[in-house]
Amino acid sequence: MPGGWAELLVGRRELWLELASSEWLPVEVAWRLLAEADRPVLVELAEAQPDPGVLAALAAHPSQHVRQAVGRNPAAPPAVLADLLNDRPPLESCEVCERHPVPWTHPPDCPDPDCELPGGAACDGSHQYARHTIVEAALGHPAVLAALLRELVTAEHNVATLRAVGGPTLTACLRDRRARERAAVHPALPLDRIRALLADPATAHLAAANPALPAADLLRLMPPP
Numbered sequence: 001m002p003g004g005w006a007e008l009l010v011g012r013r014e015l016w017l018e019l020a021s022s023e024w025l026p027v028e029v030a031w032r033l034l035a036e037a038d039r040p041v042l043v044e045l046a047e048a049q050p051d052p053g054v055l056a057a058l059a060a061h062p063s064q065h066v067r068q069a070v071g072r073n074p075a076a077p078p079a080v081l082a083d084l085l086n087d088r089p090p091l092e093s094c095e096v097c098e099r100h101p102v103p104w105t106h107p108p109d110c111p112d113p114d115c116e117l118p119g120g121a122a123c124d125g126s127h128q129y130a131r132h133t134i135v136e137a138a139l140g141h142p143a144v145l146a147a148l149l150r151e152l153v154t155a156e157h158n159v160a161t162l163r164a165v166g167g168p169t170l171t172a173c174l175r176d177r178r179a180r181e182r183a184a185v186h187p188a189l190p191l192d193r194i195r196a197l198l199a200d201p202a203t204a205h206l207a208a209a210n211p212a213l214p215a216a217d218l219l220r221l222m223p224p225p
């Protein structure tokens with residue numbers, strides 16, 4: 001009864017959470033869950049489902065938690081990770097602005113006993129904390145370097161995309177020989193990284209070409225008159 005087990009069980013809603021967490025779940029059943037299930041089931045599906053089409057749809061889900069879970073799925077392909085890294089399509093809301101008028105930052109001495117928001121939660125309308133958690137999840141994925149390279153190639157034609165990628169992603173690029181040269185000259189690379197590259201004779205010429213490097217750092221390299 002190949003695949004038939006899932007067709008039988010999907011009629012029982014109370015089993016959806018367990019069905020969704022199976023990597024053997026047939027893709028037709030995965031699509032049905034995607035259309036009908038609520039968020040906890042979709043988070044399980046996003047972590048376990050190997051089908052790239054289903055994963056692409058889950059990576060575009062309005063919930064930050066579902067997107068984050070896709071980043072933890074070992075089967076997530078580079079194209080899907082690239083979407084997570086680049087906020088494609090843009091996240092329209094997050095758990096902070098769904099509950100509080102923005103800008104809002106989670107107070108360290110939160111007075112609400114029922115509050116489930118994490119310590120660093122904040123939103124200024126850009127859902128920055130939610131975006132950060134999605135990017136962190138994607139950056140931890142083994143296929144992320146392939147995704148970053150793909151983005152860097154695309155970014156040759158679209159500077160805005162690469163600017164949106166931001167410091168953490170560019171820092172990750174430095175680990176890859178092929179991506180390093182492009183990341184090293186990008187102005188969004190954090191200054192401490194640029195300075196580390198400048199200190200290394202093999203990469204100093206790249207760091208020196210980075211427009212974000214302050215002139216004072218360059219002058220320090222000059223031999224005294």
Ligand SMILES: [Zn+2]
Nearest residue numbers: 110112115117
């Ligand atoms: Zn709170």
Ligand SMILES: [Zn+2]
Nearest residue numbers: 094097123127
């Ligand atoms: Zn928000």
